[in-house]
Amino acid sequence: MGCEETILEQRFTIGQESxxxxxQLYTSANGQYTLKITEVGDSRCPEGAQCFWQGEVxxxxxxxxxxxxxxxxxxxxxxxxxxxxxxxTIQIVDAKPIPKLSSYSKPEDLVVTxxxxxx
Numbered sequence: 001m002g003c004e005e006t007i008l009e010q011r012f013t014i015g016q017e018s019x020x021x022x023x024q025l026y027t028s029a030n031g032q033y034t035l036k037i038t039e040v041g042d043s044r045c046p047e048g049a050q051c052f053w054q055g056e057v058x059x060x061x062x063x064x065x066x067x068x069x070x071x072x073x074x075x076x077x078x079x080x081x082x083x084x085x086x087x088x089t090i091q092i093v094d095a096k097p098i099p100k101l102s103s104y105s106k107p108e109d110l111v112v113t114x115x116x117x118x119x
Contacts, residue, residue: 017093017115022107034064035090035116040107048101057095059112063088074114091115 012018013029020026022037041058045051056077063070063085073083076092084090094113099105 012114012116014088014116014118017113020112020114021110032066035061035114037061037112040110040112042095042099042105042107042110044095044099046099046101057092057110057112059092063090087119089117089119091117 010024010026011029012020012026012033012035014033018026020035020037022040024036026035027033037059039058039060042055044055044057045053054077056075058073058075060071060073063072065085065087070085071083072085072090073081074090074092075081076095091114092112093115096111096113097105097109
């Protein structure tokens with residue numbers, strides 16, 4: 001039972017943590033919102049490396065509210081670069097797996113846990 005698997009649903013609820021992957025369309029439980037991550041950047045320090053900076057996860061995506069689409073950009077560390085959808089905050093809570101020094105991971109492998117809240 002050593003492997004941990006994260007189960008992804010294509011639904012999310014405002015105010016609750018949910019898991020997302022790149023290029024997947026997710027719909028809110030009430031059907032009013034959609035979220036799609038279009039770009040992922042992961043510059044976190046790999047396991048087994050010594051780094052001067054911890055790095056961060058960055059995601060870009062599309063947010064739709066009642067048919068009106070906007071873009072967002074979220075940074076896990078450098079929050080001054082973050083661009084939120086109007087009226088909402090999206091926070092990166094976690095991202096798995098953590099990069100490993102000896103292996104390459106694709107953006108599709110990353111599961112990002114987000115907390116979406118109404119302002």
